[in-house]
Amino acid sequence: MKKIGLFYSFNSNKTRHIAEKIAAEFAVNEIEKVNAETMTDQEFLSFDNYILGVPTWFDGELPNYWDEFVPALEDLDLAGKTFALFGLGDQKNYPENFSDGLGIMADILEKCGADIIGETPLEGYSFESSAAQKNNSFIGLILDQENQPRLTEERIKKWTNNVRLKFK
Numbered sequence: 001m002k003k004i005g006l007f008y009s010f011n012s013n014k015t016r017h018i019a020e021k022i023a024a025e026f027a028v029n030e031i032e033k034v035n036a037e038t039m040t041d042q043e044f045l046s047f048d049n050y051i052l053g054v055p056t057w058f059d060g061e062l063p064n065y066w067d068e069f070v071p072a073l074e075d076l077d078l079a080g081k082t083f084a085l086f087g088l089g090d091q092k093n094y095p096e097n098f099s100d101g102l103g104i105m106a107d108i109l110e111k112c113g114a115d116i117i118g119e120t121p122l123e124g125y126s127f128e129s130s131a132a133q134k135n136n137s138f139i140g141l142i143l144d145q146e147n148q149p150r151l152t153e154e155r156i157k158k159w160t161n162n163v164r165l166k167f168k
């Protein structure tokens with residue numbers, strides 16, 4: 001397996017905490033952490049395997065740091081690159097926009113030619129609508145630290161075991 005680029009905001013406490021747990025599931029030389037707030041296009045393009053941390057802010061939007069990268073991202077050719085996405089959301093307070101950011105990011109990556117892996121079942125979550133829902137699954141791993149923190153550990157382990165097999 002080629003090295004995974006793990007992109008997330010080093011300044012987002014909850015996402016950073018989850019990203020560190022995900023990184024711990026891989027050997028040190030299998031994964032490299034990159035701060036999504038300060039990365040360059042070149043850094044972003046320098047991997048074949050990616051894990052992106054994408055929480056949802058502003059009632060169904062991407063956080064600022066990802067949103068600011070979108071214009072550059074839309075111009076990139078990501079054909080042949082493989083992405084697994086994880087996101088944080090709050091199903092109780094935002095049931096109509098639950099983890100929408102993850103779905104927004106997935107749509108952009110797909111338009112750039114990326115392969116997306118790591119979908120997860122909807123079971124165990126309660127929400128009305130989510131842009132992260134594609135057919136009968138979520139397009140990535142969704143964690144709800146506000147309402148289901150005790151499920152996080154097991155969700156991470158299952159998901160990382162699954163994506164590990166699919167990265168090239």
Ligand SMILES: Cc1cc2nc3c(=O)[nH]c(=O)nc-3n(C[C@H](O)[C@H](O)[C@H](O)COP(=O)(O)O)c2cc1C
Nearest residue numbers: 012015055056058059060088089090094097098099
């Ligand atoms: C102002 C605000 C808006 C939010 N909007 C949403 C939302 O639309 N959908 C959702 O699922 N979660 C939403 N959340 C919950 C966050 O995604 C959740 O708290 C997440 O853990 C934040 O992670 P971070 O601190 O690493 O950015 C919102 C939180 C805040 C404070």
